[in-house]
Amino acid sequence: MGLILEFEGKELFRKYKLNLSKSILVTSAEEAKEASSKLGLPVVVKAQVLSGGRGKRGLIKLAKTAEEVIQHSIDILSMQSDGRQVTHLLIEEGADIAEEYFISMVTDSYTLETLVLFSIEGGVDIENLAEERPEMIDKIRIPFNGDHQPFIFMSTLAKRGLTGNKKIQIARIMSTMVTMMQKEDITLCEINPLVVTKNEEVIVLDARIIVDANATFRHPERAEYLSEELRNSENEKDAKAQDLAYVDLGGEIGMLSVGAGLGMATADLIAVFGGSPRNFLDVGGGAGADKVEHALRIMLKDAGLKSILINAFGGITRLDEVATGILQARDKFDKIKSGEIPLVCRLMGTNYVEGIKILEDAGIKAYKDMEPAIEEAVNAAKGN
Numbered sequence: 397m398g399l400i401l402e403f404e405g406k407e408l409f410r411k412y413k414l415n416l417s418k419s420i421l422v423t424s425a426e427e428a429k430e431a432s433s434k435l436g437l438p439v440v441v442k443a444q445v446l447s448g449g450r451g452k453r454g455l456i457k458l459a460k461t462a463e464e465v466i467q468h469s470i471d472i473l474s475m476q477s478d479g480r481q482v483t484h485l486l487i488e489e490g491a492d493i494a495e496e497y498f499i500s501m502v503t504d505s506y507t508l509e510t511l512v513l514f515s516i517e518g519g520v521d522i523e524n525l526a527e528e529r530p531e532m533i534d535k536i537r538i539p540f541n542g543d544h545q546p547f548i549f550m551s552t553l554a555k556r557g558l559t560g561n562k563k564i565q566i567a568r569i570m571s572t573m574v575t576m577m578q579k580e581d582i583t584l585c586e587i588n589p590l591v592v593t594k595n596e597e598v599i600v601l602d603a604r605i606i607v608d609a610n611a612t613f614r615h616p617e618r619a620e621y622l623s624e625e626l627r628n629s630e631n632e633k634d635a636k637a638q639d640l641a642y643v644d645l646g647g648e649i650g651m652l653s654v655g656a657g658l659g660m661a662t663a664d665l666i667a668v669f670g671g672s673p674r675n676f677l678d679v680g681g682g683a684g685a686d687k688v689e690h691a692l693r694i695m696l697k698d699a700g701l702k703s704i705l706i707n708a709f710g711g712i713t714r715l716d717e718v719a720t721g722i723l724q725a726r727d728k729f730d731k732i733k734s735g736e737i738p739l740v741c742r743l744m745g746t747n748y749v750e751g752i753k754i755l756e757d758a759g760i761k762a763y764k765d766m767e768p769a770i771e772e773a774v775n776a777a778k779g780n
Protein backbone atom coordinates (compact mmCIF):
# COMPACT_ATOMS: atom_id res chain seq x y z
CA MET A 397 0.00 0.00 0.00
CA GLY A 398 1.34 3.40 -0.89
CA LEU A 399 0.04 5.66 1.84
CA ILE A 400 2.04 8.89 1.83
CA LEU A 401 2.65 11.34 4.67
CA GLU A 402 0.56 14.44 5.28
CA PHE A 403 3.25 16.86 4.06
CA GLU A 404 3.82 14.81 0.89
CA GLY A 405 0.09 14.78 0.20
CA LYS A 406 -0.07 18.52 0.81
CA GLU A 407 2.72 19.09 -1.71
CA LEU A 408 0.52 17.35 -4.28
CA PHE A 409 -2.44 19.52 -3.29
CA ARG A 410 -0.23 22.59 -3.61
CA LYS A 411 0.72 21.56 -7.15
CA TYR A 412 -3.01 21.65 -7.97
CA LYS A 413 -3.38 25.05 -6.30
CA LEU A 414 -5.63 24.04 -3.43
CA ASN A 415 -5.67 26.44 -0.51
CA LEU A 416 -3.46 25.27 2.38
CA SER A 417 -2.03 26.88 5.47
CA LYS A 418 1.69 27.66 5.32
CA SER A 419 3.80 24.96 6.90
CA ILE A 420 7.42 23.93 7.43
CA LEU A 421 8.82 20.41 7.93
CA VAL A 422 11.28 20.09 10.85
CA THR A 423 13.13 17.38 12.76
CA SER A 424 13.93 19.08 16.08
CA ALA A 425 12.41 21.38 18.70
CA GLU A 426 14.86 24.18 17.81
CA GLU A 427 13.88 24.01 14.15
CA ALA A 428 10.23 23.95 15.23
CA LYS A 429 10.69 27.18 17.20
CA GLU A 430 12.42 28.83 14.24
CA ALA A 431 9.62 27.69 11.94
CA SER A 432 6.97 29.08 14.27
CA SER A 433 8.64 32.50 14.33
CA LYS A 434 8.62 32.52 10.51
CA LEU A 435 4.96 31.44 10.35
CA GLY A 436 3.68 33.45 13.31
CA LEU A 437 1.86 32.06 16.34
CA PRO A 438 -0.26 30.10 17.00
CA VAL A 439 0.99 27.05 15.13
CA VAL A 440 -0.04 23.42 15.11
CA VAL A 441 2.68 20.80 15.71
CA LYS A 442 1.85 17.69 13.68
CA ALA A 443 3.69 14.35 13.76
CA GLN A 444 4.40 13.00 10.27
CA VAL A 445 3.47 9.35 10.70
CA LEU A 446 1.70 6.83 8.51
CA SER A 447 -1.24 5.91 10.70
CA GLY A 448 -4.20 8.20 11.25
CA GLY A 449 -6.08 9.39 14.30
CA ARG A 450 -3.09 11.47 15.34
CA GLY A 451 -5.26 14.02 17.11
CA LYS A 452 -6.60 11.40 19.51
CA ARG A 453 -3.13 9.93 20.13
CA GLY A 454 -1.55 13.21 21.20
CA LEU A 455 0.47 13.47 18.00
CA ILE A 456 -1.06 16.84 17.05
CA LYS A 457 -0.92 19.83 19.39
CA LEU A 458 -1.77 23.48 19.17
CA ALA A 459 0.98 25.83 20.41
CA LYS A 460 0.19 29.44 21.34
CA THR A 461 3.64 30.48 22.56
CA ALA A 462 7.25 29.76 21.61
CA GLU A 463 7.64 27.76 24.85
CA GLU A 464 4.67 25.61 23.89
CA VAL A 465 6.15 25.02 20.42
CA ILE A 466 9.33 23.70 22.03
CA GLN A 467 7.54 21.65 24.69
CA HIS A 468 5.04 20.05 22.27
CA SER A 469 7.82 19.31 19.78
CA ILE A 470 9.95 17.62 22.43
CA ASP A 471 6.94 15.62 23.62
CA ILE A 472 5.85 14.47 20.18
CA LEU A 473 9.41 13.66 19.04
CA SER A 474 9.72 11.37 22.07
CA MET A 475 6.62 9.41 21.06
CA GLN A 476 6.29 6.31 18.91
CA SER A 477 3.92 5.43 16.10
CA ASP A 478 3.79 2.28 13.97
CA GLY A 479 6.55 0.76 16.10
CA ARG A 480 9.08 3.50 15.47
CA GLN A 481 10.14 6.83 16.86
CA VAL A 482 8.54 9.99 15.46
CA THR A 483 11.26 11.84 13.52
CA HIS A 484 9.50 14.55 11.50
CA LEU A 485 7.05 17.30 12.46
CA LEU A 486 5.04 19.60 10.28
CA ILE A 487 4.76 23.03 11.86
CA GLU A 488 1.68 24.69 10.44
CA GLU A 489 -0.04 28.05 10.83
CA GLY A 490 -2.98 27.62 13.20
CA ALA A 491 -6.37 28.00 11.57
CA ASP A 492 -9.33 29.64 13.26
CA ILE A 493 -11.82 26.86 12.62
CA ALA A 494 -15.55 27.55 12.27
CA GLU A 495 -16.67 24.43 10.39
CA GLU A 496 -15.09 21.07 9.57
CA TYR A 497 -16.05 19.01 6.50
CA PHE A 498 -15.00 15.64 5.16
CA ILE A 499 -14.19 14.66 1.57
CA SER A 500 -12.94 11.23 0.60
CA MET A 501 -12.42 9.77 -2.85
CA VAL A 502 -11.50 6.24 -3.86
CA THR A 503 -10.95 4.67 -7.24
CA ASP A 504 -13.02 1.58 -7.81
CA SER A 505 -10.39 -0.63 -9.43
CA TYR A 506 -13.05 -2.75 -11.14
CA THR A 507 -15.24 -0.08 -12.77
CA LEU A 508 -12.53 2.65 -12.65
CA GLU A 509 -15.16 5.01 -11.28
CA THR A 510 -14.22 7.55 -8.66
CA LEU A 511 -16.42 7.22 -5.61
CA VAL A 512 -16.77 10.55 -3.83
CA LEU A 513 -17.90 10.78 -0.21
CA PHE A 514 -18.78 14.06 1.43
CA SER A 515 -20.00 15.03 4.86
CA ILE A 516 -20.62 18.31 6.63
CA GLU A 517 -19.62 16.52 9.82
CA GLY A 518 -15.88 16.34 9.28
CA GLY A 519 -13.11 16.27 11.84
CA VAL A 520 -14.71 13.45 13.78
CA ASP A 521 -14.14 9.75 13.39
CA ILE A 522 -15.72 9.09 10.01
CA GLU A 523 -16.03 5.32 10.56
CA ASN A 524 -18.30 6.01 13.52
CA LEU A 525 -20.37 8.45 11.53
CA ALA A 526 -20.77 5.92 8.70
CA GLU A 527 -22.01 3.38 11.21
CA GLU A 528 -24.25 5.52 13.37
CA ARG A 529 -25.62 8.11 10.95
CA PRO A 530 -24.90 6.98 7.38
CA GLU A 531 -27.46 9.49 6.08
CA MET A 532 -24.93 12.21 6.93
CA ILE A 533 -22.58 10.96 4.20
CA ASP A 534 -23.29 11.79 0.56
CA LYS A 535 -22.04 9.53 -2.22
CA ILE A 536 -21.38 10.53 -5.82
CA ARG A 537 -19.97 8.26 -8.53
CA ILE A 538 -17.88 9.74 -11.34
CA PRO A 539 -17.28 7.47 -14.34
CA PHE A 540 -13.65 7.09 -15.47
CA ASN A 541 -12.83 10.03 -17.74
CA GLY A 542 -16.36 11.26 -17.02
CA ASP A 543 -17.37 14.84 -16.56
CA HIS A 544 -16.40 16.15 -13.16
CA GLN A 545 -16.81 19.89 -13.51
CA PRO A 546 -17.47 21.69 -10.23
CA PHE A 547 -21.21 22.07 -10.95
CA ILE A 548 -21.63 18.28 -10.75
CA PHE A 549 -21.12 18.60 -6.98
CA MET A 550 -23.22 21.73 -6.41
CA SER A 551 -26.59 20.12 -5.80
CA THR A 552 -25.18 17.77 -3.17
CA LEU A 553 -23.53 20.67 -1.37
CA ALA A 554 -26.66 22.81 -1.64
CA LYS A 555 -28.76 20.00 -0.17
CA ARG A 556 -26.53 20.17 2.92
CA GLY A 557 -27.16 23.90 3.29
CA LEU A 558 -23.99 25.24 1.71
CA THR A 559 -24.41 28.44 -0.28
CA GLY A 560 -22.51 31.17 -2.09
CA ASN A 561 -18.76 31.34 -2.24
CA LYS A 562 -18.33 28.48 0.22
CA LYS A 563 -20.31 26.11 -1.97
CA ILE A 564 -18.41 27.15 -5.10
CA GLN A 565 -15.01 26.76 -3.47
CA ILE A 566 -15.76 23.32 -2.08
CA ALA A 567 -17.18 22.14 -5.40
CA ARG A 568 -13.97 23.34 -7.08
CA ILE A 569 -11.86 21.44 -4.58
CA MET A 570 -13.84 18.24 -5.24
CA SER A 571 -13.47 18.67 -8.98
CA THR A 572 -9.72 19.27 -8.65
CA MET A 573 -9.37 16.17 -6.46
CA VAL A 574 -10.90 13.96 -9.16
CA THR A 575 -8.53 15.40 -11.77
CA MET A 576 -5.61 14.95 -9.43
CA MET A 577 -6.49 11.31 -8.75
CA GLN A 578 -6.50 10.50 -12.44
CA LYS A 579 -3.35 12.45 -13.30
CA GLU A 580 -1.30 11.41 -10.28
CA ASP A 581 -2.27 7.71 -10.04
CA ILE A 582 -3.93 8.13 -6.67
CA THR A 583 -6.28 5.44 -5.39
CA LEU A 584 -7.47 7.20 -2.23
CA CYS A 585 -7.59 10.91 -1.55
CA GLU A 586 -9.05 12.19 1.68
CA ILE A 587 -9.33 15.61 3.29
CA ASN A 588 -10.53 15.43 6.89
CA PRO A 589 -11.03 18.09 7.91
CA LEU A 590 -11.58 20.57 5.12
CA VAL A 591 -12.24 23.66 7.21
CA VAL A 592 -13.98 26.96 6.85
CA THR A 593 -12.39 29.60 9.06
CA LYS A 594 -14.18 32.34 10.94
CA ASN A 595 -13.42 34.71 8.04
CA GLU A 596 -14.95 32.25 5.55
CA GLU A 597 -11.67 31.00 4.12
CA VAL A 598 -11.75 27.37 2.96
CA ILE A 599 -8.54 25.49 3.91
CA VAL A 600 -7.34 21.92 3.34
CA LEU A 601 -6.16 21.04 6.86
CA ASP A 602 -5.21 17.39 6.48
CA ALA A 603 -4.20 15.09 3.61
CA ARG A 604 -4.48 11.34 3.52
CA ILE A 605 -3.44 9.98 0.13
CA ILE A 606 -2.67 6.51 -1.16
CA VAL A 607 -0.69 6.42 -4.38
CA ASP A 608 -0.71 3.42 -6.69
CA ALA A 609 2.59 1.66 -5.96
CA ASN A 610 2.52 0.08 -9.44
CA ALA A 611 2.68 3.54 -11.01
CA THR A 612 5.91 4.64 -9.33
CA PHE A 613 7.69 4.36 -12.68
CA ARG A 614 5.56 7.29 -13.83
CA HIS A 615 6.47 9.30 -10.72
CA PRO A 616 10.10 8.36 -10.01
CA GLU A 617 10.40 11.02 -7.28
CA ARG A 618 8.04 8.94 -5.12
CA ALA A 619 10.71 6.27 -4.59
CA GLU A 620 12.54 8.94 -2.54
CA TYR A 621 9.55 9.85 -0.37
CA LEU A 622 10.03 9.79 3.38
CA SER A 623 6.86 7.66 3.57
CA GLU A 624 8.66 4.95 1.53
CA GLU A 625 11.53 5.08 4.00
CA LEU A 626 9.18 4.76 6.99
CA ARG A 627 7.18 1.97 5.42
CA ASN A 628 10.06 -0.35 4.70
CA SER A 629 11.70 -2.28 7.49
CA GLU A 630 15.49 -2.60 7.46
CA ASN A 631 15.10 -6.09 6.03
CA GLU A 632 12.81 -4.91 3.28
CA LYS A 633 15.32 -2.23 2.29
CA ASP A 634 18.18 -4.71 2.32
CA ALA A 635 16.14 -7.10 0.15
CA LYS A 636 15.28 -4.38 -2.32
CA ALA A 637 18.96 -3.57 -2.75
CA GLN A 638 19.57 -7.24 -3.65
CA ASP A 639 16.61 -7.26 -6.03
CA LEU A 640 14.65 -9.65 -3.82
CA ALA A 641 10.97 -9.38 -2.98
CA TYR A 642 10.54 -9.36 0.80
CA VAL A 643 7.55 -8.64 3.03
CA ASP A 644 7.36 -8.97 6.82
CA LEU A 645 4.32 -11.03 7.82
CA GLY A 646 4.86 -11.59 11.53
CA GLY A 647 4.41 -15.37 11.89
CA GLU A 648 7.13 -17.91 12.73
CA ILE A 649 8.30 -19.71 9.58
CA GLY A 650 10.81 -18.02 7.32
CA MET A 651 9.61 -18.75 3.83
CA LEU A 652 11.85 -18.59 0.81
CA SER A 653 10.32 -19.37 -2.53
CA VAL A 654 11.54 -19.42 -6.08
CA GLY A 655 8.59 -17.84 -7.86
CA ALA A 656 6.09 -15.47 -6.22
CA GLY A 657 3.04 -17.51 -7.17
CA LEU A 658 4.56 -20.54 -5.51
CA GLY A 659 5.28 -18.36 -2.46
CA MET A 660 1.62 -17.45 -2.14
CA ALA A 661 0.53 -21.07 -2.45
CA THR A 662 3.16 -22.05 0.15
CA ALA A 663 1.87 -19.42 2.58
CA ASP A 664 -1.63 -20.90 2.24
CA LEU A 665 -0.36 -24.44 2.77
CA ILE A 666 1.63 -23.40 5.83
CA ALA A 667 -1.66 -22.18 7.29
CA VAL A 668 -3.38 -25.48 6.37
CA PHE A 669 -0.72 -27.34 8.36
CA GLY A 670 -1.30 -25.06 11.34
CA GLY A 671 1.69 -22.73 11.01
CA SER A 672 2.16 -19.11 9.96
CA PRO A 673 4.73 -17.51 7.65
CA ARG A 674 7.15 -15.02 9.21
CA ASN A 675 7.86 -13.37 5.89
CA PHE A 676 7.38 -13.61 2.19
CA LEU A 677 10.70 -13.83 0.38
CA ASP A 678 10.92 -14.56 -3.31
CA VAL A 679 14.24 -14.91 -5.13
CA GLY A 680 12.53 -14.93 -8.53
CA GLY A 681 13.26 -16.98 -11.61
CA GLY A 682 16.85 -17.58 -12.70
CA ALA A 683 18.36 -16.90 -9.27
CA GLY A 684 21.91 -18.07 -8.70
CA ALA A 685 23.57 -19.39 -5.55
CA ASP A 686 24.62 -15.93 -4.31
CA LYS A 687 21.09 -14.61 -4.42
CA VAL A 688 19.85 -17.55 -2.38
CA GLU A 689 22.61 -16.88 0.14
CA HIS A 690 21.63 -13.18 0.38
CA ALA A 691 18.01 -14.17 0.89
CA LEU A 692 18.91 -16.44 3.78
CA ARG A 693 21.23 -13.81 5.29
CA ILE A 694 18.37 -11.28 5.32
CA MET A 695 15.91 -13.78 6.73
CA LEU A 696 18.26 -14.76 9.57
CA LYS A 697 18.49 -11.16 10.84
CA ASP A 698 14.90 -11.54 12.01
CA ALA A 699 14.88 -12.45 15.69
CA GLY A 700 11.39 -13.96 15.66
CA LEU A 701 12.28 -16.68 13.17
CA LYS A 702 11.58 -20.30 14.34
CA SER A 703 12.28 -22.38 11.24
CA ILE A 704 13.04 -21.94 7.56
CA LEU A 705 11.23 -23.48 4.66
CA ILE A 706 12.68 -23.25 1.17
CA ASN A 707 10.20 -24.13 -1.54
CA ALA A 708 11.78 -24.03 -4.97
CA PHE A 709 10.24 -24.94 -8.27
CA GLY A 710 12.89 -24.74 -10.95
CA GLY A 711 11.80 -23.62 -14.38
CA ILE A 712 14.62 -21.39 -15.55
CA THR A 713 16.22 -21.62 -12.11
CA ARG A 714 18.65 -24.51 -11.75
CA LEU A 715 18.08 -26.29 -8.49
CA ASP A 716 21.68 -27.47 -8.16
CA GLU A 717 22.53 -23.73 -8.05
CA VAL A 718 19.88 -23.18 -5.39
CA ALA A 719 21.28 -26.10 -3.38
CA THR A 720 24.78 -24.63 -3.64
CA GLY A 721 23.46 -21.29 -2.31
CA ILE A 722 21.84 -23.07 0.61
CA LEU A 723 25.14 -24.80 1.44
CA GLN A 724 27.06 -21.53 1.20
CA ALA A 725 24.60 -19.98 3.63
CA ARG A 726 24.77 -22.88 6.06
CA ASP A 727 28.54 -22.70 6.17
CA LYS A 728 28.50 -18.95 6.79
CA PHE A 729 25.58 -18.57 9.18
CA ASP A 730 25.84 -20.10 12.63
CA LYS A 731 22.12 -20.19 13.31
CA ILE A 732 21.67 -22.69 10.48
CA LYS A 733 24.95 -24.53 11.04
CA SER A 734 24.25 -25.10 14.75
CA GLY A 735 20.69 -26.24 14.04
CA GLU A 736 19.28 -23.41 16.15
CA ILE A 737 17.02 -22.57 13.22
CA PRO A 738 15.92 -25.82 11.52
CA LEU A 739 15.96 -25.70 7.73
CA VAL A 740 13.71 -27.76 5.46
CA CYS A 741 13.92 -27.76 1.66
CA ARG A 742 11.75 -28.86 -1.18
CA LEU A 743 13.18 -28.91 -4.68
CA MET A 744 11.30 -29.81 -7.84
CA GLY A 745 12.06 -29.02 -11.47
CA THR A 746 15.25 -28.37 -13.41
CA ASN A 747 18.17 -30.39 -11.95
CA TYR A 748 16.23 -31.25 -8.80
CA VAL A 749 17.79 -34.70 -8.46
CA GLU A 750 21.27 -33.12 -8.40
CA GLY A 751 20.04 -30.43 -6.02
CA ILE A 752 18.58 -32.88 -3.54
CA LYS A 753 21.75 -34.96 -3.67
CA ILE A 754 23.96 -31.92 -2.93
CA LEU A 755 21.82 -31.11 0.11
CA GLU A 756 21.48 -34.63 1.46
CA ASP A 757 25.20 -35.31 1.08
CA ALA A 758 25.68 -32.24 3.28
CA GLY A 759 23.18 -33.48 5.84
CA ILE A 760 20.30 -31.11 4.96
CA LYS A 761 16.82 -32.56 4.70
CA ALA A 762 15.38 -32.13 1.20
CA TYR A 763 12.07 -33.29 -0.27
CA LYS A 764 10.73 -33.39 -3.80
CA ASP A 765 7.11 -33.13 -2.60
CA MET A 766 5.69 -30.03 -1.06
CA GLU A 767 3.39 -31.34 1.71
CA PRO A 768 5.89 -33.30 3.82
CA ALA A 769 8.35 -30.39 3.63
CA ILE A 770 5.77 -27.89 4.80
CA GLU A 771 4.55 -30.19 7.55
CA GLU A 772 8.09 -30.66 8.81
CA ALA A 773 8.82 -26.91 8.77
CA VAL A 774 5.61 -26.26 10.75
CA ASN A 775 6.51 -28.93 13.32
CA ALA A 776 10.08 -27.64 13.57
CA ALA A 777 8.78 -24.12 14.27
CA LYS A 778 6.82 -25.55 17.20
CA GLY A 779 9.95 -27.26 18.51
CA ASN A 780 8.85 -30.79 17.55
Ligand code: GDP
Nearest residue numbers: 440448449450451489490491519588589601602
Ligand atom coordinates in the same frame (compact mmCIF):
# COMPACT_ATOMS: atom_id res chain seq x y z
P1 GDP B 1 -5.60 13.24 12.23
O1 GDP B 1 -6.14 13.17 13.63
O2 GDP B 1 -4.41 12.35 12.05
O3 GDP B 1 -6.65 13.00 11.19
O4 GDP B 1 -5.02 14.75 12.02
P2 GDP B 1 -5.72 16.11 11.53
O5 GDP B 1 -4.71 16.86 10.73
O6 GDP B 1 -7.02 15.86 10.89
O7 GDP B 1 -5.93 16.91 12.88
C1 GDP B 1 -6.81 16.45 13.88
C2 GDP B 1 -7.63 17.58 14.43
O8 GDP B 1 -6.78 18.58 14.98
C3 GDP B 1 -8.46 18.33 13.38
O9 GDP B 1 -9.70 17.68 13.15
C4 GDP B 1 -8.64 19.68 14.02
O10 GDP B 1 -9.76 19.68 14.87
C5 GDP B 1 -7.37 19.85 14.84
N1 GDP B 1 -6.48 20.77 14.11
C6 GDP B 1 -5.61 20.46 13.13
N2 GDP B 1 -5.03 21.59 12.64
C7 GDP B 1 -5.60 22.63 13.32
C8 GDP B 1 -5.45 24.06 13.27
O11 GDP B 1 -4.70 24.62 12.47
N3 GDP B 1 -6.18 24.79 14.15
C9 GDP B 1 -7.01 24.20 15.05
N4 GDP B 1 -7.68 24.98 15.88
N5 GDP B 1 -7.20 22.89 15.11
C10 GDP B 1 -6.51 22.10 14.27
Ligand code: MN
Nearest residue numbers: 588589602603
Ligand atom coordinates in the same frame (compact mmCIF):
# COMPACT_ATOMS: atom_id res chain seq x y z
MN1 MN C 1 -7.52 14.12 9.76
